[in-house]
Amino acid sequence: MQPDETSTAHNSSRAPEPVGLYPHARRAGNLLFLSGVGPRQRGQKAIPGVELSEDNEIVRYDFESQCHAVFQNVRYILEEAGSRWEDLVDVTVFLTNMKDDFATYNRLYAEYFQSNQPCRTTVEINCLPTPIAIELKCIAVIGEGR
Structure with a gap:
């Protein structure tokens, strides 16, 4: 089966490597769907602001x-896939x-999204695949859809 020209996978050279078999983002038409994004940094095992015990507990x-x-x-x-921060239309937050943490998240979110206000859903979950406290799942418009 040939991949559809309007559905293209994108991987960033600056974002952290995915922890599984998935791309950082996939374009479908004029929409860009981001896989869950956490705070890790590319090429590093340490997570910003996290101190772990010997048995990998936070x-x-x-x-x-x-x-x-x-x-x-x-x-x-977003930038490496041809979109922009201002083009985000939906953000799902996993805490x-x-x-x-919600009050801190809400305060920072208001700073980052002052001029662009995408739809947002925030949910609390038991844990994430790595020892992190937050992950975002986003949708943005891209190209002609702006």
């Missing part, structure tokens, strides 16, 4: 630094600790 974490890192990774993926 001892403490700096949620604010994770947020900044996630937003930067989303920006990297592992809504009670302690």
